[in-house]
Amino acid sequence: MRDKRLGVSGPVVSALGFGCMALTDVRAAADVVPRALDHGVTLFDTADYYGQGASETALGTALSRGLRDRAVIATKTGIVHRPKAPPAVTGRPDALRAACEGSLRRLRTDRLDLYLLARVDRTVPVEESVGAMTELVAAGKVRHIGLCEAAPATLRRAGTTGRIAVLQSEYALWERHVEDHILGTCAELGIGFVACRPLGLGLLTDAAVDPATLPPADWRRRDPRFEPANLPHNTRLADGLRRLAAAHRTTAARLALAWLADKGVVPVVGMRREEHLRENAAALSTRLTPDQLAALDALFEPGSARGERYPPPLLDLIDQHGS
Template identity: 55%
Template structure:
């Protein structure tokens, strides 16, 4: 596995990380999530990503146990700032008090004395980002956090945060069919020496060549609420996925490998695909060794229609929390 630098000053991490959302059951029951973590370790993955709201803490517990004695050989990332509610969209809390409490709770669940990369998962509109970053900087000074990241922050917000304390990573959705970052966010990241960590790099499975039928998905699978899997949107999006599969066939590889290799061809981008399947994991990581021919790269660049895929990124309540600033 080739490596890349996380932020301008390191550390070195694997060119692809492992996203932890599937481990906590967001795409249906996870029979043995620890086995996927261990397999990823064996294949050279050194960046593992989770959040305190994945499974209401279960994601952190699962990852902490799975890493076990191999924890010191990896960069462990987690996120906070999103609060579960029994009904309606989640709440946000970027207050210093919450960040301090949440950090202690995450350390306990992860079974570690430090979080290598700690993200503010969303920008709380009630709390100036400078206050949130100040609290995160205090956690770094205390040795409980190694580096700081933001998720779904607008370019101006990233600059304001970076002025308080260096931001090593900005996590947001980026894939062949979700390219909003290219206009402003990615250039600001490069200007500031911030790694863009791309989540949902395979469009929740559609860009991996899977003919997903929401009617067959298990209860609790997030895609039941994903607008891009809704009736009226799924058909056009499957057609886009079919075009990707055809390009992959011509290139002698699989659609997941090709979609991830396209992301890796962009400087400063680190994808974190998530999976519960060993074969899919091996295919994903194979993208690190794939080099795109110019004609293939150009075809991929032109794959998405100007209006983007059918459907918004999230349901309305969640959509209101992204790219905030």
């Protein structure tokens, strides 16, 4: 596994990150986290709202067994679950300070390597949110800070208050909106980029996804790109990727991740099985030829996926100003 520095000032991490959204069981984490480290994966991406803290607890427990110094912990905050309403967003300085203490406690660590504001709070100037996070850096509780799903103008404003090391946003073969202005702004400002949902929630792999067979709580049952009006079109795109992968004697996931690696970003993927760890780690050592890159770009033109990225209430939380 290759290592990569995130941006100009960010941490050095593995070129592939481990997404911990579904990692909420302590025993499962104790099994898979050491194996991920053995495969060279050092970046673990979690959030205080994943499983309402259960993901941080599971990851922290696994790393507490002599593994903490081998890992780079990235955790997010700022999204608040509400039992009978869509999630809310908070970027208030007092809320961020309190959230940091909770994450430190659950992760069983004295510092967060990367602390990300999951969504920009429109009711709070981003300079105030970043100012509070910068204070956490000065206090030694956080090493680097970043934002998620932030527009270029917001990144520029945030940088007037603190050093933004990382931006995390969705980026995948079929979701390329960041290519318009966001990646260029990150490069200009020296900000590293972490790509979430790089495999299209499983659709950009060799495994076909049938929403009817998914568990009731599976996120994809609510994702617009898996709705009956959109799924057939999106499945045809994925089928094209699978045919291209088969022609080159590789897998769809390996092509999708290698394409992102060629863009210079760090994808974050959920990995629970040994074969997924091996497969995804190998993808980051795959070098695509110019012909392969051209074929992928032709198959997945910008805007090729059908359906919004999130359901309306969650889409409304994404920072669009200046994008």
